[in-house]
Amino acid sequence: MINIRIIICDDHTLFRNGLASLLRDQPGIYVIGEAVDGKDLIKKYEDLNPDVILVDISMPGLSGTDAVKELKLKHPNLKALFLTMLKGDQYIYFTLKVGGLGLVNKSIERGELVFAINEVSRGRKYFGSQYDEEKINGILKKYEHKPINIEPNINDEITDIEDKILLLISDGLTSVEIGEEMNLSKKTIDSHRMKIMRKFELPNSSSLIRFAMKYTESKSK
Amino acid sequence: MENGLNAYKKLLENPYNPIYFSFLFFLVFILVVYIIYLKVIVPLKKKHENEKKKLEIDNLRIIGAFSESDPNPIIRTNIKGDIIHFNKSAYNLFGIKQDGKINLHKIFPELNYDFQKEIENGSNLQTDLTFGGKHFSVYFYGIKTLSMARIYFIDYTERINNEQRIIESEQKYRALTFYLQDHLETEKERIGLELHDSIGQNLYLVKMKLNSCNDCDAFNRSLIEVNSTLDSTIAELREILFNLKPKVLEDLGVFDAVTVLSENLSKNFSVNGTVEYIGNPVRLERKAELYLFRIIQESISNILRHSKATEYHIQFVFSKKLIKVLISDNGVGFEPESVSQYKSYGLLNMSERIKVLNGRMKITSSDEDGTVLLFELPYEAI
Numbered sequence: 001m002i003n004i005r006i007i008i009c010d011d012h013t014l015f016r017n018g019l020a021s022l023l024r025d026q027p028g029i030y031v032i033g034e035a036v037d038g039k040d041l042i043k044k045y046e047d048l049n050p051d052v053i054l055v056d057i058s059m060p061g062l063s064g065t066d067a068v069k070e071l072k073l074k075h076p077n078l079k080a081l082f083l084t085m086l087k088g089d090q091y092i093y094f095t096l097k098v099g100g101l102g103l104v105n106k107s108i109e110r111g112e113l114v115f116a117i118n119e120v121s122r123g124r125k126y127f128g129s130q131y132d133e134e135k136i137n138g139i140l141k142k143y144e145h146k147p148i149n150i151e152p153n154i155n156d157e158i159t160d161i162e163d164k165i166l167l168l169i170s171d172g173l174t175s176v177e178i179g180e181e182m183n184l185s186k187k188t189i190d191s192h193r194m195k196i197m198r199k200f201e202l203p204n205s206s207s208l209i210r211f212a213m214k215y216t217e218s219k220s221k
Numbered sequence: 222m223e224n225g226l227n228a229y230k231k232l233l234e235n236p237y238n239p240i241y242f243s244f245l246f247f248l249v250f251i252l253v254v255y256i257i258y259l260k261v262i263v264p265l266k267k268k269h270e271n272e273k274k275k276l277e278i279d280n281l282r283i284i285g286a287f288s289e290s291d292p293n294p295i296i297r298t299n300i301k302g303d304i305i306h307f308n309k310s311a312y313n314l315f316g317i318k319q320d321g322k323i324n325l326h327k328i329f330p331e332l333n334y335d336f337q338k339e340i341e342n343g344s345n346l347q348t349d350l351t352f353g354g355k356h357f358s359v360y361f362y363g364i365k366t367l368s369m370a371r372i373y374f375i376d377y378t379e380r381i382n383n384e385q386r387i388i389e390s391e392q393k394y395r396a397l398t399f400y401l402q403d404h405l406e407t408e409k410e411r412i413g414l415e416l417h418d419s420i421g422q423n424l425y426l427v428k429m430k431l432n433s434c435n436d437c438d439a440f441n442r443s444l445i446e447v448n449s450t451l452d453s454t455i456a457e458l459r460e461i462l463f464n465l466k467p468k469v470l471e472d473l474g475v476f477d478a479v480t481v482l483s484e485n486l487s488k489n490f491s492v493n494g495t496v497e498y499i500g501n502p503v504r505l506e507r508k509a510e511l512y513l514f515r516i517i518q519e520s521i522s523n524i525l526r527h528s529k530a531t532e533y534h535i536q537f538v539f540s541k542k543l544i545k546v547l548i549s550d551n552g553v554g555f556e557p558e559s560v561s562q563y564k565s566y567g568l569l570n571m572s573e574r575i576k577v578l579n580g581r582m583k584i585t586s587s588d589e590d591g592t593v594l595l596f597e598l599p600y601e602a603i
Binding site (some may be wrong): 015018025058091106107109110171172204206210213217 | 424429459583595
């Protein structure tokens, strides 16, 4: 078994001490330092050069993620396992984005924590037993490609008058207001709206407004 | 030809000629008419005119008596604009001392009337004037028959002051509202921090300690129970903390915070919500993110409580210069006017927060199409 030298970084002294004493009994894991915030972590990392850092995501002053982001620039091989009391796939994505290898909840049990530390020390990702490689990639994909995009050929199917109407719809204008703006009757505007809705299979006017906003935004690029 | 001319001459020389008589008679008639006109009609006309003038002067005297006691300044000028009369109030307020010597223009350079023209036209003019810290509405009346102008000064300083007071109290009210809201947020944050730092950490510590002795057989059964109680306590704590102030808002920004909020809510309500964005998410200033989050939170809460909607969509658009947020639902809608009369504190609060961020808010609602809320916030103002 290889020896893993770790630094624990958490602003809550009691929790940090508890974690340290929990890991101290573990063969092969050596807590070589404790840091109280992001700044302290950067300093201790430079001094002690640990194999793994166990770091709280949110801390006053320099947060854990910001500290890791900064350290990563100088030490691209840094292995960080984040701790959090928050839940949500966003945090997994957030952790991966700043260059962390894992994220575990603070209510984790010792066995799992030791396992997570071992995984991370080997350069593998760990986000909990239910998150396999495929699921993690799924999260990455989901959040990386989160922005909704408009199909490129959509512009060809929109006439000039529809273009103008869509622009005004995206500004939150009603049919009457659009009519006034364009010197057309409400009836004409409504029939154009219906045409657009039919053309792009939009079931209701709420989806039409969302479509109008996407369209306008894609045009402004 | 010569005979004819002689005959005509003869005819004229004859004193009893009828043409000569009729000519003479005509002259006498003209003379009589002229004398009657001169001696009867002209004096009558003059008398009438004098009476008319006297009546007008009397009239003016009566008005003058009134104007003397009028609390507003009244000034009369001649056709050149020289002050010929003024009341006590004008004396007190403008310090006019001598009759007929000062030109109105000298005291009030702003009142550059063309006296000659306006008096002859009998014009009625109105201008605003500020003098010695007071505000006046100045009414100019040209009186042609008397070749003078009457100028009234109506003091509306009190109204201006009152308007100013209303604006000031509105600003104070707004400032107070925000002070209270900010105070509430700080207080929530403080409570959150305390819960997180004391109770939260202690819970984790207890759990950790419990787990560290899970080899001890004697504890095992009760250990499992205690463990699960702790887990649910931690979960509850997490929810309380999220409701106080979501940490994810600070860590990841408003889009992620709204996503988490919507995910949490769909667990407890049978309303299906989606959160999407267009463009590149931009982190805003802390306060702006918090306000925007609270606005969206309020909107979703309105949808869940009132709209009877089965689904809602939240769409963020991160444009070049502004962030747009569209919140739409398929509910029953409401009459925006009916709740805008300060009856709905929620909506009022939303629009106040948007105002502070220099943004705009638009609501369209109908029973067929549900409600659509659109917020726009410019980046630079944030």
